[in-house]
Amino acid sequence: MTAVPTPSRTYDLSFARWVRENVEGGDKLNMCMQCGMCSGSCPNGQEMDNGPRKLFMMVRAGLKDEVLSSSTLWECTSCYRCYVRCPRGIPVTTIVQHLAALAAKEGYAPKNKVENYFFSKAFWWSAESFGKTDERLVTMKYFFSFGFGEGIRKALDNLKIALGMIKAGRMHIGLPHTIKNKSQLKAMIAKAKELEQKG
Amino acid sequence: MTFVERRGTMAQDGPHSQTIAVIGGGIAGLTAALEAAETGYDVILIEKEPALGGRVTRLNRYFPKFCHPTCGLEINYQRLRKNPRVKVLTMHEVVAVDGEKGNYTITAKKLPRFVNEKCTACGECGKVCETEIDDPYNYGMSKVKAARLPHEHAWPMRYVIDPVVKGTDDQKRIEEACKYGAVDFSEEEEEVTINAGAIVWATGWRPYDARKLETYHYDSSPDIINNVEMERLANHDGPTGGKVVRPSNGEPAKKVALIQCAGSRDVNHLPYCSMICCLASLKHAAYVLEQYEDAEVHMYYIDIRAHDKMQTFYERLKVDPRLKFIKSKPAEIGLGEDGRPYVKGERTIDRELYCESYDLVVLATGMEPEAKGVDIKGDVVKDEDGFVLALEGEDGGQFSCGVAAGPFDVALSTMSGTAAALKAIQAVGAR
Ligand SMILES: Cc1cc2nc3c(=O)[nH]c(=O)nc-3n(C[C@H](O)[C@H](O)[C@H](O)COP(=O)(O)OP(=O)(O)OC[C@H]3O[C@@H](n4cnc5c(N)ncnc54)[C@H](O)[C@@H]3O)c2cc1C
Ligand code: SF4
Ligand code: SF4
Numbered sequence: 001m002t003a004v005p006t007p008s009r010t011y012d013l014s015f016a017r018w019v020r021e022n023v024e025g026g027d028k029l030n031m032c033m034q035c036g037m038c039s040g041s042c043p044n045g046q047e048m049d050n051g052p053r054k055l056f057m058m059v060r061a062g063l064k065d066e067v068l069s070s071s072t073l074w075e076c077t078s079c080y081r082c083y084v085r086c087p088r089g090i091p092v093t094t095i096v097q098h099l100a101a102l103a104a105k106e107g108y109a110p111k112n113k114v115e116n117y118f119f120s121k122a123f124w125w126s127a128e129s130f131g132k133t134d135e136r137l138v139t140m141k142y143f144f145s146f147g148f149g150e151g152i153r154k155a156l157d158n159l160k161i162a163l164g165m166i167k168a169g170r171m172h173i174g175l176p177h178t179i180k181n182k183s184q185l186k187a188m189i190a191k192a193k194e195l196e197q198k199g
Numbered sequence: 200m201t202f203v204e205r206r207g208t209m210a211q212d213g214p215h216s217q218t219i220a221v222i223g224g225g226i227a228g229l230t231a232a233l234e235a236a237e238t239g240y241d242v243i244l245i246e247k248e249p250a251l252g253g254r255v256t257r258l259n260r261y262f263p264k265f266c267h268p269t270c271g272l273e274i275n276y277q278r279l280r281k282n283p284r285v286k287v288l289t290m291h292e293v294v295a296v297d298g299e300k301g302n303y304t305i306t307a308k309k310l311p312r313f314v315n316e317k318c319t320a321c322g323e324c325g326k327v328c329e330t331e332i333d334d335p336y337n338y339g340m341s342k343v344k345a346a347r348l349p350h351e352h353a354w355p356m357r358y359v360i361d362p363v364v365k366g367t368d369d370q371k372r373i374e375e376a377c378k379y380g381a382v383d384f385s386e387e388e389e390e391v392t393i394n395a396g397a398i399v400w401a402t403g404w405r406p407y408d409a410r411k412l413e414t415y416h417y418d419s420s421p422d423i424i425n426n427v428e429m430e431r432l433a434n435h436d437g438p439t440g441g442k443v444v445r446p447s448n449g450e451p452a453k454k455v456a457l458i459q460c461a462g463s464r465d466v467n468h469l470p471y472c473s474m475i476c477c478l479a480s481l482k483h484a485a486y487v488l489e490q491y492e493d494a495e496v497h498m499y500y501i502d503i504r505a506h507d508k509m510q511t512f513y514e515r516l517k518v519d520p521r522l523k524f525i526k527s528k529p530a531e532i533g534l535g536e537d538g539r540p541y542v543k544g545e546r547t548i549d550r551e552l553y554c555e556s557y558d559l560v561v562l563a564t565g566m567e568p569e570a571k572g573v574d575i576k577g578d579v580v581k582d583e584d585g586f587v588l589a590l591e592g593e594d595g596g597q598f599s600c601g602v603a604a605g606p607f608d609v610a611l612s613t614m615s616g617t618a619a620a621l622k623a624i625q626a627v628g629a630r
Contacts, residue, residue, distance in 0.1 A: 033464075035501045040530030040544030041414070045552055054550050085414065087465035087528070 004106060007062040015064045023098045025091040032056045038082030038092045048072040052082055052092050055099070068108035073100035118145035128189060131179030135171055136162075215301045217627040218243060219620075220395035222293045222305070223569075225253020226609055227601020228401030229275045230616030235399075235624055236284035243393060244285055245305070247292035249312060250353035251276070253403050255609060257336060257427065259434040259441075262482045262608075263512035269352050271609075276354045289355065291391070295574040296398060300596030300626055303577070305393040311386035313360040318381040320348060320356045327372040330364050334438075337431045340446065341438035346373050351436055397623040400587040400599040401616065402573065404566035404606075407462040407469055415461065415562060420534040421446040422557075425461070425564045426479050433486040443490050445558050447538070452559035453491045456542050457483055458529055459500040463565030471584055473565030474606040477504045480563045481513060484522050496522045497555070499529050499542065527553075532560055566606050589622070596626040 001022055005014040019026045032053070039051030049071045050058065058067050073096060082092035103109045104117040122141035126133045139158070144151030165171040179185065217240065221232040224246030232244040250256070255268040279285055291307040298304045314324075324346040334343035336350045345361040346369075358381075364370050365384055374382050409417035409425045417423050422445050424432070431437040432444070445452050457480040462468040477500070484496045503524070505513035516522060529544040535556050543554040571585035578595025580588055587599040600619035601612035 033501060034547055035460075035528035036526075036545040036547040037528045037530055039550070040527065040552065045545070051545060051550065053545065053547060085467075085530070087460075087467065089466040 007064060012062045015062045016060050019059050023095060025094040028090045029056055029059060031088040031090055033088055035087060037085050037087060041081040041085050043079055044075050044077050047075045052096055068103040068106060073103055074113050118142055130176055131182055131185045132177040134176040137176055216394055216396035218395045219397045219623045219627060220245060220305055220393060221399045221401055223401035223403055224251040225401060225403045225601060226255050227612040227616040230613045231399045231401055231600055231620040232285050233275060233278045234617050234620035236282045238624060240624060242285045243395060244287045245291045245293055245307060246289050249289055249359040250349040256350060258430045262478045263509060293573060297576045299577055301396045303395050303398055305395060307391050307393060309389050309391050311388055313382060313384050313386055314358045315381050315383050317379045318357045319379055320358060323376040324358055324373045324382060327376040328369050330369050332361050332363060337438045338428050340428060340431055396627040397596040399619045399623050400570060400603045401601045402570040402603045404602040405569050407564040407567045409562050409564050411468060412462055414530060415532040420540050423532060423540050423560045425562045426476060429483050429561045443487055451491060453493060454495045454558045455487050456557045456560045457498045457563060458560060459563045460528060461562035461564045469565045469567060472504060475608050476563040476565060478509055481516050483561055484516060488519055488521055494521050497525055499525050499527050501528050566602055568603060570603055598622045
């Protein structure tokens with residue numbers, strides 16, 4: 001993945017092109033006819049500054065900073081209404097989610113949104129690897145998402161709580177929780193990903 | 200069915216029939232049939248409805264000049280009367296076509312009319328008939344006697360009786376009322392085959408089913424209608440005698456929303472632009488503005504498609520301050536708590552979210568090709584949307600015109616009708 005370009009001129013297409021190539025579903029963005037069906041359908045639309053339609057126009061206009069700091073990215077509840085209703089078959093939700101991930105990575109997201117983003121990644125990593133969420137591993141993975149030093153600091157900060165939980169029998173020691181047929185789960189996830197790819 | 204039988208024997212004469220069959224008696228099919236017949240060819244015009252004219256018979260006025268559709272149709276019927284070469288089969292629904300140039304076999308379902316050619320349209324059968332049915336001429340917005348004239352300009356000018364009365368007391372009353380021996384309840388639905396050397400598809404369109412637009416809740420209120428129903432509301436022989444009123448309570452429909460692209464330009468419905476509905480809605484705006492001084496009409500659109508000369512029609516209407524254009528594809532339409540329909544969505548010019556109530560909401564549903572369900576074989580194809588197209592560069596004998604070929608207005612439909620007639624003549628060869 002190339003670095004995200006920062007447009008220099010008005011009508012600089014570099015950001016739009018980059019999104020097209022690097023954001024999942026971004027290649028469909030140029031199909032958008034600005035009809036408003038997505039934003040009008042959004043149950044959380046009142047809370048959003050721009051809504052997906054305007055956001056997509058801003059991508060086209062090269063407004064990188066405005067796009068990546070838009071509240072729309074974080075107000076999306078993934079209800080998929082826009083996705084199923086879009087008359088041009090654009091995967092609206094997917095694009096919004098991936099722009100949110102990009103914003104987190106590029107340091108545009110508000111602090112709590114970054115935390116949410118790291119946490120959900122850690123959660124998913126555990127679920128995918130073990131078929132279960134192991135609270136210790138999820139927590140460690142989450143802490144170290146902020147970098148090595150920050151990970152150690154966060155871990156030490158929480159040591160007392162962890163010990164308390166072990167004592168109270170709320171956190172186990174030993175091998176991570178896992179499910180029996182992990183290979184079947186893997187196959188299911190692979191299939192789901194394949195179906196998602198197909199749209 | 201002596202005529203069909205005669206054609207049947209003709210088929211045995213040899214594989215080189217010079218007869219041209221036109222499937223569909225709308226404005227496009229009528230044009231194709233007459234153009235071919237007037238150059239000396241035998242034509243069979245096959246129509247599934249009891250009368251000719253197709254969808255335009257149910258329009259109130261034509262854009263852009265607001266002339267009456269009956270006027271143009273009448274001219275065609277006069278040409279038809281003068282021309283013995285066109286044989287008209289009404290109530291024949293074509294279900295399949297097979298064969299090749301010079302020798303096509305057309306299979307049609309012949310539906311019983313229960314009234315033969317002795318009918319003088321005196322109307323006695325209608326007077327005694329007690330059963331009423333949803334009037335198909337008014338898209339079910341009103342009731343009509345089961346024994347009826349399809350509409351006041353019907354061609355042929357002959358009554359038709361709905362099968363529901365068969366075996367009832369109405370049947371007896373109707374049989375006794377007819378003084379001309381024109382009523383015949385022994386007619387049955389049957390399958391007939393028709394032979395022809397070339398075929399012109401002119402099967403036209405049907406309005407896209409508004410019920411499929413789930414978020415527009417067409418069934419939730421009688422005040423949410425589609426655009427063909429709006430034509431009936433405005434027409435003097437429509438369900439309200441031409442008054443644009445709220446179907447729910449008969450009150451004036453002064454605040455009206457027109458919803459563009461209801462089903463068209465949508466990958467979940469009809470992916471193509473239906474071409475005429477922007478203009479039809481502008482016409483509908485004019486119907487309302489004409490009737491009420493204090494009217495308020497809002498047209499919700501993605502972009503207004505008033506192609507070439509129609510731009511002036513659009514410009515002319517645009518100056519009326521009572522007509523507002525709102526750039527937005529509404530996300531939701533439904534019945535509000537005040538008993539009026541509401542329209543909800545995002546105004547894309549200023550990103551305001553809106554929810555507005557109306558007396559009447561008109562969905563500008565697109566045109567879906569009627570040939571979708573017909574089994575066609577041979578030198579013609581249906582594209583992915585169901586339009587019938589002659590194969591490019593092929594030496595075939597099947598052609599198409601009117602909305603069977605693409606989403607055309609009347610002018611383009613008649614032009615393509617003439618073009619298809621010429622192609623069909625070339626296909627069957629010089630006489
Ligand atoms: C709301 C609305 C308003 C419009 N207003 C205007 C206007 O003001 N001006 C304008 O220029 N255009 C207007 N149009 C467009 C116009 O209606 C069409 O261009 C016109 O109807 C096309 O004629 P046609 O003969 O191709 O099709 P149709 O009128 O649909 O005729 C087709 C005929 O074929 C018959 N048929 C179908 N299948 C079979 C079968 N299997 N066997 C036998 N017969 C069959 C049908 O019964 C019908 O009679 C409007 C359209 C809409 C939706
Ligand atoms: S619904 Fe689809 S086409 Fe319409 S504005 Fe949203 S993304 Fe664009
Ligand atoms: S003519 Fe207008 S309303 Fe009809 S599909 Fe095209 S853009 Fe939409």
